[in-house]
Amino acid sequence: MKIAIIGVGNMGAGLARLLTGAGSDVIIGHRDPAKAVAFAAELGAGIEAGGVAAVVKLADIVILALPYGAIAETLKEAGNLKGKVLIDISNPVTADFSGLVVGHSSSAAEEIQALAPEATVVKAFNTIFAPLLPAEGRNGKALQVFIAGDDEKAKHAVSDLVKSIGFEPVNAGPLSNARFIEPIGEMNIHFGFFLGKGPTVAPAWVQV
Amino acid sequence: MKIAIIGVGNMGAGLARLLTGAGSDVIIGHRDPAKAVAFAAELGAGIEAGGVAAVVKLADIVILALPYGAIAETLKEAGNLKGKVLIDISNPVTADFSGLVVGHSSSAAEEIQALAPEATVVKAFNTIFAPLLPAEGRNGKALQVFIAGDDEKAKHAVSDLVKSIGFEPVNAGPLSNARFIEPIGEMNIHFGFFLGKGPTVAPAWVQV
Numbered sequence: 556m557k558i559a560i561i562g563v564g565n566m567g568a569g570l571a572r573l574l575t576g577a578g579s580d581v582i583i584g585h586r587d588p589a590k591a592v593a594f595a596a597e598l599g600a601g602i603e604a605g606g607v608a609a610v611v612k613l614a615d616i617v618i619l620a621l622p623y624g625a626i627a628e629t630l631k632e633a634g635n636l637k638g639k640v641l642i643d644i645s646n647p648v649t650a651d652f653s654g655l656v657v658g659h660s661s662s663a664a665e666e667i668q669a670l671a672p673e674a675t676v677v678k679a680f681n682t683i684f685a686p687l688l689p690a691e692g693r694n695g696k697a698l699q700v701f702i703a704g705d706d707e708k709a710k711h712a713v714s715d716l717v718k719s720i721g722f723e724p725v726n727a728g729p730l731s732n733a734r735f736i737e738p739i740g741e742m743n744i745h746f747g748f749f750l751g752k753g754p755t756v757a758p759a760w761v762q763v
Numbered sequence: 764m765k766i767a768i769i770g771v772g773n774m775g776a777g778l779a780r781l782l783t784g785a786g787s788d789v790i791i792g793h794r795d796p797a798k799a800v801a802f803a804a805e806l807g808a809g810i811e812a813g814g815v816a817a818v819v820k821l822a823d824i825v826i827l828a829l830p831y832g833a834i835a836e837t838l839k840e841a842g843n844l845k846g847k848v849l850i851d852i853s854n855p856v857t858a859d860f861s862g863l864v865v866g867h868s869s870s871a872a873e874e875i876q877a878l879a880p881e882a883t884v885v886k887a888f889n890t891i892f893a894p895l896l897p898a899e900g901r902n903g904k905a906l907q908v909f910i911a912g913d914d915e916k917a918k919h920a921v922s923d924l925v926k927s928i929g930f931e932p933v934n935a936g937p938l939s940n941a942r943f944i945e946p947i948g949e950m951n952i953h954f955g956f957f958l959g960k961g962p963t964v965a966p967a968w969v970q971v
Contacts, residue, residue, distance in 0.1 A: 658866060658867035659865075659867035659868075660867075687971060693971045694971055696971055698971070727958070728957060734862070734866075735947070736950065738866075738943040738946035738947065739946065742940065742943035745936050745940060746968055749936060750934060752968070752970065756969065756970050757969055758966055759966070759967050759969050760951075760960070760964050760967075761904075761906070761966075762960065762963060763895060763901045763902055763904055
């Protein structure tokens with residue numbers, strides 16, 4: 556199982572470090588291949604890197620570690636996505652981060668699925684702040700990751716990936732539930748930034 | 764501080780029992796005053812009850828323990844709401860409970876505020892299932908109650924109410940954050956019912 560990570564920002568870099576640390580076969584992609592190559596070199600010897608289409612071609616799972624607004628353009632460069640699992644980790648935030656640009660009757664995840672109908676989109680990780688990706692950043696806690704999607708096999712693969720890096724996968728139903736999960740991500744942004752709790756909070760469902 | 768509870772369903776009855784148990788001055792309202800009187804008699808000696816306008820007139824805080832779809836008609840009977848704090852506990856669910864009828868650019872709480880501009884609406888309790896209201900139903904746990912509103916004094920009063928019945932009030936920002944809190948309530952319905960966890964789950968924000 557080869558995992559392509561498109562994007563070398565805080566989330567992409569954090570997931571890449573965790574996944575390589577867990578022994579996954581990771582490949583780094585970026586629209587600017589030089590950026591992918593530079594980050595891969597920093598990540599460790601022998602980590603492959605390249606442009607978007609090149610890494611997508613090699614991967615089984617593709618993590619779109621990009622701002623929502625950059626995803627449509629990036630997917631245009633992705634080539635054939637048939638059979639690929641796309642993990643959407645985005646929160647489709649407004650420019651000032653205080654709201655969402657899509658919601659209620661759609662979601663970022665569903666918009667991405669519509670842009671890439673031959674792929675299988677799975678929503679995950681949008682409620683985890685980048686500083687909480689490393690185990691030491693979360694004091695070793697297995698924070699919950701909400702996984703929504705319409706394909707059970709793809710969700711199972713993403714659950715395994717989530718578990719492999721020390722998080723607790725939580726089945727959150729069909730991809731359309733991203734309409735609820737993305738507002739949860741936005742509320743997390745409000746708690747973390749606008750309401751002063753800091754990027755050290757995360758939502759969880761507790762069982763009484 | 765007199766608290767009117769409009770509605771004698773699972774949430775209204777549960778909140779009424781908790782609040783009277785905590786020593787609050789509670790009055791029960793219903794569009795059918797006979798139903799309010801019957802429930803008040805069941806609740807305990809000396810609990811006042813009446814029609815909507817009568818109880819609103821006497822109250823400082825009014826809990827709208829009604830399905831979202833019933834609130835507009837009920838507010839038409841409420842009379843003068845000037846200076847009243849209205850607590851909206853609703854999730855504006857579709858007929859099959861799988862989605863929301865309002866969201867993204869508005870919320871139930873904001874719609875109610877628009878219907879009652881002279882009142883102060885505060886969102887609370889929409890992520891707590893009725894079976895989790897009694898302390899024994901939640902094993903004594905202080906579940907989080909997310910409180911959104913635009914008036915700090917009103918939010919403070921609602922926080923005190925929340926604390927008085929054994930829950931943990933969490934400041935969730937302005938009333939417009941109901942756009943995120945209501946999808947959290949809907950995701951809670953998905954976890955509780957559609958995804959099989961049962962009505963014994965609740966969302967919480969954890970601090971790492």
